[in-house]
Amino acid sequence: MPSSGYDAACLPDLLPLYYRRLFPFAQYHRWLNYGGVQKNYFQNREFSFTLKDDIYVRYQSFSTQTELEKEMLKMNPYKIDVGAIYSHRPNQHNTVKSGTFQALEKELVFDIDMTDYDDVRSCCSAAEICSKCWTLMTIAVHILDRALRDDFGFQHLLWVYSGRRGVHCWVCDEAARKLSVAARSAVAEYLSLVKGGDETVKKVVLTDPLHPFIRESLAVVERYFPQYALHEQEILSRKESVDKVLALVPEDILFLFQCCIYEGNKAVIRSLCLQATAKKGQHFEKEIMLQYCYPRLDVNVSKGVNHLLKSPFSVHPKTGRISVPMDLEELDTFDPLAVPTIRSATVLNARVVCCEKENEKDAAERRKIRDYKRTSLAKYVKYFDQFLDGLALSWKGELLKKSDLEKDF
Amino acid sequence: MQFSGRRRKVITSPQVELYGQALQFYGQPPLENMSLSEFESFAVDRLKLLKTIENLGVSYVKLSDDYKRKLDNESRNLNFPYRPDAVPDDRKSQVGPSEYEKRRKDHISHFILRLAYCQTEDLRRWFIQQEVDLFRYRFNGLQPKQKVEFLHKNNLQYDTISVEEKKTLQDKLVNSSHNVSGITVEDQDFYKVPFQDALDLVRTRKVYLKAGYVYIPHQDIVAIVLNDFRTRLSKALALTARSLPAVHSDERLQPLLNHLSHAYVGQDYSIQKNVGKISLEQIDSLSVKSFPLCMRQLHQALRDSHHLRHGGRMQYGLFLKGIGLSLEQALQFWRSEFIRGKVDADKFDKAYAYGIRHMFGKEGKRADYTPYSCMKVILSNLPSQGDHHGCPFRHSDPELLKQKLQFYKVSPSGISQILELVKGMHYQLACQKYFELTHSIEEASFSLNHPNQYFIESQRVLGGGKDIKREVGTPQRSQENSAARGSTTDREAAAAANAAKDLPEMTEDLDSFFQDA
Numbered sequence: 001m002p003s004s005g006y007d008a009a010c011l012p013d014l015l016p017l018y019y020r021r022l023f024p025f026a027q028y029h030r031w032l033n034y035g036g037v038q039k040n041y042f043q044n045r046e047f048s049f050t051l052k053d054d055i056y057v058r059y060q061s062f063s064t065q066t067e068l069e070k071e072m073l074k075m076n077p078y079k080i081d082v083g084a085i086y087s088h089r090p091n092q093h094n095t096v097k098s099g100t101f102q103a104l105e106k107e108l109v110f111d112i113d114m115t116d117y118d119d120v121r122s123c124c125s126a127a128e129i130c131s132k133c134w135t136l137m138t139i140a141v142h143i144l145d146r147a148l149r150d151d152f153g154f155q156h157l158l159w160v161y162s163g164r165r166g167v168h169c170w171v172c173d174e175a176a177r178k179l180s181v182a183a184r185s186a187v188a189e190y191l192s193l194v195k196g197g198d199e200t201v202k203k204v205v206l207t208d209p210l211h212p213f214i215r216e217s218l219a220v221v222e223r224y225f226p227q228y229a230l231h232e233q234e235i236l237s238r239k240e241s242v243d244k245v246l247a248l249v250p251e252d253i254l255f256l257f258q259c260c261i262y263e264g265n266k267a268v269i270r271s272l273c274l275q276a277t278a279k280k281g282q283h284f285e286k287e288i289m290l291q292y293c294y295p296r297l298d299v300n301v302s303k304g305v306n307h308l309l310k311s312p313f314s315v316h317p318k319t320g321r322i323s324v325p326m327d328l329e330e331l332d333t334f335d336p337l338a339v340p341t342i343r344s345a346t347v348l349n350a351r352v353v354c355c356e357k358e359n360e361k362d363a364a365e366r367r368k369i370r371d372y373k374r375t376s377l378a379k380y381v382k383y384f385d386q387f388l389d390g391l392a393l394s395w396k397g398e399l400l401k402k403s404d405l406e407k408d409f
Numbered sequence: 410m411q412f413s414g415r416r417r418k419v420i421t422s423p424q425v426e427l428y429g430q431a432l433q434f435y436g437q438p439p440l441e442n443m444s445l446s447e448f449e450s451f452a453v454d455r456l457k458l459l460k461t462i463e464n465l466g467v468s469y470v471k472l473s474d475d476y477k478r479k480l481d482n483e484s485r486n487l488n489f490p491y492r493p494d495a496v497p498d499d500r501k502s503q504v505g506p507s508e509y510e511k512r513r514k515d516h517i518s519h520f521i522l523r524l525a526y527c528q529t530e531d532l533r534r535w536f537i538q539q540e541v542d543l544f545r546y547r548f549n550g551l552q553p554k555q556k557v558e559f560l561h562k563n564n565l566q567y568d569t570i571s572v573e574e575k576k577t578l579q580d581k582l583v584n585s586s587h588n589v590s591g592i593t594v595e596d597q598d599f600y601k602v603p604f605q606d607a608l609d610l611v612r613t614r615k616v617y618l619k620a621g622y623v624y625i626p627h628q629d630i631v632a633i634v635l636n637d638f639r640t641r642l643s644k645a646l647a648l649t650a651r652s653l654p655a656v657h658s659d660e661r662l663q664p665l666l667n668h669l670s671h672a673y674v675g676q677d678y679s680i681q682k683n684v685g686k687i688s689l690e691q692i693d694s695l696s697v698k699s700f701p702l703c704m705r706q707l708h709q710a711l712r713d714s715h716h717l718r719h720g721g722r723m724q725y726g727l728f729l730k731g732i733g734l735s736l737e738q739a740l741q742f743w744r745s746e747f748i749r750g751k752v753d754a755d756k757f758d759k760a761y762a763y764g765i766r767h768m769f770g771k772e773g774k775r776a777d778y779t780p781y782s783c784m785k786v787i788l789s790n791l792p793s794q795g796d797h798h799g800c801p802f803r804h805s806d807p808e809l810l811k812q813k814l815q816f817y818k819v820s821p822s823g824i825s826q827i828l829e830l831v832k833g834m835h836y837q838l839a840c841q842k843y844f845e846l847t848h849s850i851e852e853a854s855f856s857l858n859h860p861n862q863y864f865i866e867s868q869r870v871l872g873g874g875k876d877i878k879r880e881v882g883t884p885q886r887s888q889e890n891s892a893a894r895g896s897t898t899d900r901e902a903a904a905a906a907n908a909a910k911d912l913p914e915m916t917e918d919l920d921s922f923f924q925d926a
Contacts (some may be wrong), residue, residue, distance in 0.1 A: 054759050116794050152604065175621070183605050186612040197792035199706075199805040209584040211614050296794065407743025 006320040010343060012052065015076050015315065017346045023072070023313055024381045029065035031172075032082075035395030037402065038088045044104075046083035048308050049075055050317075058083075058097070058308075059090040078317045081308035085177075096106045103306035105178055108154075108171035108187065112140045112308065114298050115165060116296040119198075122233055122241060127318075129165050129330050132232040134336060139224050140295035141331055144169060145324050147191060151213060156391045158384075159326040161336055163316025167326065170307060172391055174398075181303055188302040193294050204281040204290045208400040218286055229292050248288050312384070315342045324380040325387065340376040348376060415926035428512040431490050432547050434563055434641060439517045445661060452669055454487045459539040466542055467784060467858075468835055472549055480546055489515055490547075524656055525669035527649040532670055538645070541639050550629055560630065567600040567638060570624065578617065582624060585617035589626055597626045600633075607633050615825075634889055652917040674844075687733045689742050695732075699867035701860045702801045702843055703786060704728050710797040715750025720790050720798040722761075724781055726768050731861035733778035736769045782859045783837050802827070819846050832833060 028387045047060040062068040072080075084103035086093070093101045097110050114133065118125050123132045126217075141159055148171060156172040167335045179187070193214070196203045206214065235241045301307055310316075320341040326334055461483045469476040484491035490511040506514070519540070526536035551559065573581070579594050607623045610616040610632045616623045625633065657663045687695070696708040707725040711717050717725065722743075729739060743765055747757050763772060770777035783800065792799040803808055807828055814824045823846040830839035841857040848870045853865055 119794055139461070151618045153619075179605070182608055186604075186608040189612045190614055190618070195791060195793065196804070197794055197796035197799070199792070199797070199809055200804055201809070203794075209587070211585050212581045212617065213614060215584075298793075300790075372868065 003234075005352040006343065008018040008317055008320075010320070011078055011315070011317060012076070013092075014342045014346050015078070016073065017209055018315065018342050019072050019076070021067075022086060022377055024377075024384065025065055025069050027384050027388060028313065029068065031384075031391070034172075035392060035399060037395045037398045040078060040089075043089055044085050044087070045071070046086060046103075046306075046308070047311075048081040049077035050079035050081075051075060051077055059093050061090040061092075064202050069317060080311040080313070080314040082311045083308040084306045106305050106307070107175040108179055108184055108311050109169075109302060109307070110144060110169040110188070110191075111162075111166065111298055111301040112137060112168075112295055113142075113298065115182060116298070119291045120233075122235075129336060131335065131337070134232065134334075135224055135228045135232070136293065136295075137336075138331055138334070139220060139228075139293050141167060141169075141326070141328070142220045143295055144218070145328060146216060148212060151190075152187065156387070156394065158312065158387055159328065160312045161321075161324050161326055161334075161339055162310060163314075163323045163339075164250075164319050170309075170312070174394065181305055184305070185299060185303040188297055188299040191295070192297055193290055194296050202287070202291070204287040204294065206287055206290075216303075217294060218290070221289050225289050225293060229289070232312075233292075235292065246289060249284055250282065271405060299322055322377065322380075324377070325384050327379075327383045345377050428509055430517070430559065430562070431508075432544070432551065432559060433516065434638060435516065435519050435645075436641070438520050439513075443517070448517075449665055450517040451514055452521040452525070452665070454489070454514070456669060457520055458483060458487050458489060459522075459543070460535070462539045462542050462546075463535075463784075467787070467837060470834065471542065472546065477546065477550075516723070522669065523646060523649050524662075525652070525666040527646040528653065528670065533643070533646050537639060540642060541635055544638050545631070545635055548634060556630070560634070563637075565630075565634065567602050567625075567633070569598045570601055575903050578619075578624065581617050581619075583628075585624075585734055586615055586626075588628070591893065593626055593628070595629060600625045600627070600630065602633055606636055608896070684733050684735050687738075689738060692729075692742070695864075698871060699819070699864050701840055701863040702813075703799065703840075704860055704864075705817075706801055707797050711746055715746050715748075716752070718795050718796055718798075719764075720792060722764065723768070724786060724798040726765060727780040728860050728864075730768060730862050736766065736771065739765050739769070772833055780861050782841070783857065787836055800836055802831050802839040807831060814843075817847075817878075819843070 028351070029042065032045055042062050043061060045061060046058070047062070048056065048058045049060055050056050060071070062071060062180075083090075084106040087100065087102045088096045089105055114129050117133070117136055121133045121136070123130055145157060145159070148157055148169070154171050154173045154176055158170040158172060160168045160170065162168055169266065190213070194203045210218075227246055229235050233241075235245055301309065310323060312323050312325055315321070316323060320343055321336075321339045322342060322345065324339055428448075465471075465476050465479055469479075481491050488506050488511055490508060494700065522536065526532040548556070549558070570578075573592055579591065582594050583589050583591060601622045602625055604611050604618060604621055604623050607616065607625065610623055610625070610629070611618060616625060616629075618624075651772070656666070692708070693712075696705050698794065700708065704725060707721050710721065711725070726739065726743070734742065738761060743761060744754070744757050747761060748754055753759070755922070766772045768778055786798075787800045787803045790798070792804055801813070805813070810831070811824055811828065814827065819827070823842070827839045827842050827846075828835075830842060837857050839852050840863070844857065844863060844867065845851070845853050848867060850870060853866070855862065857863060
């Protein structure tokens with residue numbers, strides 16, 4: 001990933017500015033408070049901070065939005081992770097009788113990391129990403145978003161760019177937050193099609209009948225495959241990459257392929273594919289497409305109720321990029337390299353503020369407008385607001401129910 | 410449950426209703442008096458049954474003919490119910506205990522084991538797993554009518570979908586499951602069940618899922634029932650744990666319950682009695698001579714890339730702890746290897762050292778983690794891209810496995826024997842065969858179920874029968890710490906001590922079964 005002049009040394013100076021002016025505390029609290037339907041939901045939430053010099057502190061918790069703001073400004077965290085809602089305030093967990101301090105609820109989360117695709121992408125490896133391989137993330141989001149909504153019935157999904165090499169999904173439905181470890185692991189496994197480590201060559205095996213979930217996912221992959229795999233990744237253009245593809249083809253079809261591919265005749269390959277699959281039970285071309293494109297999840301991230309995941313709107317200390325929510329309407333044009341960095345956001349903001357000073361605007365008036373509106377962060381916060389509005393409808397119903405029960409008119 | 414010493418009360422109340430069905434959810438605890446000796450023997454018998462289930466589950470496909478036959482035999486030998494259609498009628502002339510008495514034994518022994526197995530997360534997980542498998546086997550043996558009866562008696566009310574909806578969803582329903590055809594959809598009722606109640610079906614994608622509900626044909630309702638059973642048992646165990654102090658205050662019970670919960674684990678290699686006996690320089694050669702294939706693979710990967718991901722660090726790190734590495738040695742070992750790679754000393758201390766100390770119980774909740782058994786390595790935490798952990802016999806492509814064995818100089822006939830076992834899903838037997846081939850012995854004197862066991866056995870063979878390290882656990886072995894004994898005596902002693910061997914042949918008495926480590 002091009003460094004664009006980012007240096008982590010700027011963090012001690014820029015983070016305070018970011019937290020003072022740009023971090024959307026009001027929205028953040030609105031999210032994690034979930035309408036106040038459940039008592040102490042925000043207060044019992046665990047946060048963890050990574051401070052300067054890699055000092056890691058867990059079990060941070062806050063009573064109010066103001067306290068959160070104050071503490072963040074004071075501690076100046078380089079990284080912020082969000083954990084579970086516990087039975088007691090996390091920052092008091094040492095005072096609780098051993099065994100009774102428990103993680104109770106948390107959003108269902110998914111983490112898609114580009115490094116997990118290193119065996120099938122040729123443009124980058126490890127922490128690097130580029131516009132060519134980013135398509136993998138686009139595919140992943142489309143597939144998982146559809147499945148979580150249509151198959152599982154979840155409605156409130158927040159997709160967030162991690163800031164470096166992947167995306168996270170926060171499923172915020174009440175039913176999702178209450179899922180057990182076993183249920184989370186079952187959901188993650190339902191969504192997993194690519195299995196096996198370095199020792200496994202063929203990582204996707206399909207058998208008849210093809211489950212509707214697989215068909216739907218294939219439909220998405222097929223939309224992107226020609227452009228992504230054949231054109232951008234050029235998996236059929238160079239010998240080593242062709243050999244990798246051939247390793248996934250069953251032996252009896254193999255010899256047919258080898259002739260055609262080395263002649264570079266792509267049209268012939270296509271027709272052979274279609275002919276070969278007339279044979280019942282063979283899905284190798286689907287298996288190849290899935291192995292190259294289907295989302296690779298880390299089940300362990302989704303399983304644990306107490307798992308800590310990077311917070312939306314936190315800064316990624318290695319790249320300086322802000323973890324922004326992604327608007328799925330604009331998913332296909334999302335460019336991770338154009339995401340605001342802490343430098344671009346704070347610098348831009350400073351410039352704007354300077355200009356306004358010169359205009360002698362009312363100081364209080366200025367402060368009323370939260371600064372992020374004057375930065376590139378604006379559209380992301382706006383999208384987050386829309387997400388929260390949708391979520392709020394769900395707890396409005398709950399609050400009404402509760403007040404009816406308590407006869408609280 | 411009241412305990413009234415050795416006096417035995419005769420049951421005259423109409424218990425027929427209580428044991429009217431062969432299968433139950435164990436919702437109500439038994440309410441009768443019984444003798445201590447019956448208490449003990451019931452518990453031990455059930456434990457033997459559950460251990461059989463555990464072993465069969467690894468060597469055979471669950472509910473295959475072999476599996477069912479063996480489990481039938483075991484149930485019969487231990488006087489547990491095995492034919493669900495028998496009538497609970499005392500007056501029927503049968504040899505041995507009546508069906509009624511078998512069901513009573515089943516009921517009571519289940520609750521006794523709850524007391525022993527509710528105390529820790531590990532114990533609970535093990536107990537629940539075996540009880541669920543037992544339940545599955547028994548439910549599977551019921552007739553369809555009896556299954557419906559069971560559902561109704563136990564309040565599992567799920568809604569069916571309308572005929573119109575079935576028609577609309579027909580294709581999707583048929584494509585979601587092997588055993589659903591067009592006819593199934595027409596003939597059977599389909600139930601709409603919240604996905605949280607059908608996790609096993611969701612996990613394996615064997616069912617149609619829409620908007621958070623799974624659509625299940627009547628014939629498949631068993632998965633739901635199992636899930637329900639598992640959930641109920643899990644909750645019950647949590648409750649039982651809370652009332653334990655009262656139970657433990659009865660001095661007659663506490664020693665027995667402790668014995669019961671230790672017996673399941675057998676050897677877990679968690680107690681390090683041989684710390685520091687191994688030097689770091691020995692590890693490379695030990696990895697070739699005495700490590701099971703999974704650990705040899707991990708060691709090799711570590712040496713090659715100077716790094717291992719979390720799953721690999723856990724599996725290999727705990728194994729090393731089990732063979733006797735101290736915390737200091739472990740830290741030095743991992744550090745020196747990682748530094749050769751992309752990790753500098755500082756980063757290692759910050760990011761990885763904590764994890765290693767955690768493994769040794771020096772951080773966090775200070776749990777002293779036990780090295781993974783074969784079962785755990787095979788069944789949990791599947792390796793994915795970039796991982797080298799897991800069981801090579803289970804998780805490697807057969808082709809790659811073959812190449813690896815060739816590279817490690819295993820004979821061609823040996824390799825094909827191993828691959829046959831792998832094809833039959835007998836992964837531990839395959840590893841055992843690997844042991845036999847690499848140590849040039851005819852037949853291993855043990856039944857492999859733990860990588861550290863492999864190491865210890867290997868060291869024993871290579872040391873000419875002499876114990877290089879003193880054994881933990883089984884009484885017969887701890888007496889064998891003098892010089893070389895004949896291999897047959899070793900084998901007999903090992904066979905007698907090893908509870909995992911063919912159970913019908915086991916004749917050990919209660920005392921030796923439960924002797925403390």
